[in-house]
Amino acid sequence: MNFLLACVIAVGLLVTACHAYCNFYPPELGEAKGCLYKGKLHELGSKFRTKDCMDCSCDMDGSMECCQGYGTPVAYDKENCISVFNKKTCSFRVVEKKNRSKECEVFAMVG
Numbered sequence: 001m002n003f004l005l006a007c008v009i010a011v012g013l014l015v016t017a018c019h020a021y022c023n024f025y026p027p028e029l030g031e032a033k034g035c036l037y038k039g040k041l042h043e044l045g046s047k048f049r050t051k052d053c054m055d056c057s058c059d060m061d062g063s064m065e066c067c068q069g070y071g072t073p074v075a076y077d078k079e080n081c082i083s084v085f086n087k088k089t090c091s092f093r094v095v096e097k098k099n100r101s102k103e104c105e106v107f108a109m110v111g
Helices: 002-019
Strands: 022-025 035-037 040-042 047-049 054-058 064-068 072-076 081-086 091-096 106-110
Touching (some): 072 081, 072 091
Antiparallel strands (some): 022 064, 035 040
């Protein structure tokens, strides 16, 4: 029984890891003056959120890591509810299909 529980937890962690993502950008050659992201220079040691909801950090060596900045609902009543993404707040709301003013319960999110 314990083995089965361990397998279920391991698969759950694997699925969670597969849905969220991060990108790593090595430092540019030469002396680092900051991190360049889509044409904009960010200060060394800074953290910022992009228009496409990625949370980025610019390390002191000029390397940069950007990770998905929101959770995605995966366990909810998909027959009666729908997930709606708000790009301004970088977040999902899960609402009833028939009445979008009523929120639905979310049991699990990834990301």
